[in-house]
Amino acid sequence: MTQQEELDQLKQEIHSQDWERMRAAAYQLGKIGGDKVLGFLLPLLKSKDPILRNCAALALKDIKDNRAVEPLLEAVFKRENHKYNGTMVFALESLDCSQNLKEIFRILFYESYEAKISAYEILSEQEFEFSEEDLHEINQMWEDINLHPEKCPNYEYEEVPKMIQNAVEGYMSYLAEKIKSTNR
Numbered sequence: 669m670t671q672q673e674e675l676d677q678l679k680q681e682i683h684s685q686d687w688e689r690m691r692a693a694a695y696q697l698g699k700i701g702g703d704k705v706l707g708f709l710l711p712l713l714k715s716k717d718p719i720l721r722n723c724a725a726l727a728l729k730d731i732k733d734n735r736a737v738e739p740l741l742e743a744v745f746k747r748e749n750h751k752y753n754g755t756m757v758f759a760l761e762s763l764d765c766s767q768n769l770k771e772i773f774r775i776l777f778y779e780s781y782e783a784k785i786s787a788y789e790i791l792s793e794q795e796f797e798f799s800e801e802d803l804h805e806i807n808q809m810w811e812d813i814n815l816h817p818e819k820c821p822n823y824e825y826e827e828v829p830k831m832i833q834n835a836v837e838g839y840m841s842y843l844a845e846k847i848k849s850t851n852r
Contacts, residue, residue, distance in 0.1 A: 675700070679708060682723055694723035698730025706733055713743040713756070722755040729759035737763050741771050744779065754782025761789055769796040769839075773806045776832055777813055781822040784831065791835045803839055810836045 669677075678700075681693035697705050705727070712724035721743060728736040740760055744753045757775055765772055775787035810832065817823040820832070 687719060690719060690723045694727040698727035701731040706735060710739045713739050718752040725756045725759040729762045732762050734764045737765060744775060751780055754780055757783040757786040761786055765790050765794055766796050769798040770802050770805060776835060777809055777820055788831050788835060807840060
């Protein structure tokens, strides 16, 4: 079987509606990688089928091509994906999110529990480029959630506000140190 024939077969399999076949195809596509595979997978993030979106996201996680960051973020924040976006955020863990601090905090604040866990992991493991203004916006979002906890899914779980507070304090303490060193 040629590589093109294998790709064609995997593309059919990922659309099969059989979770095991879909996931196996996604795994193989993730191993193959490359521009053709990336070009095939990225549009799948716009699918109305959450299983297909998740398979595409898992393959993108394996490929580790940073061109998938923006399409994944777009899919995460799409209103109809709001409750089914944890796998897409999980896929972001293997990518460079260094330019997306505010977006990762938005996930931590406003998305599903599973998405929050992956966002927290990203915030804990990756280094970010950000401005003082970014940190102020993040702090404002956090203050708003403290006033309106109903805006934060799963806020009622004890670990959720603690996890968020921990992430916010880590970045705000960085800002305080930066301001302190600037004023010296």
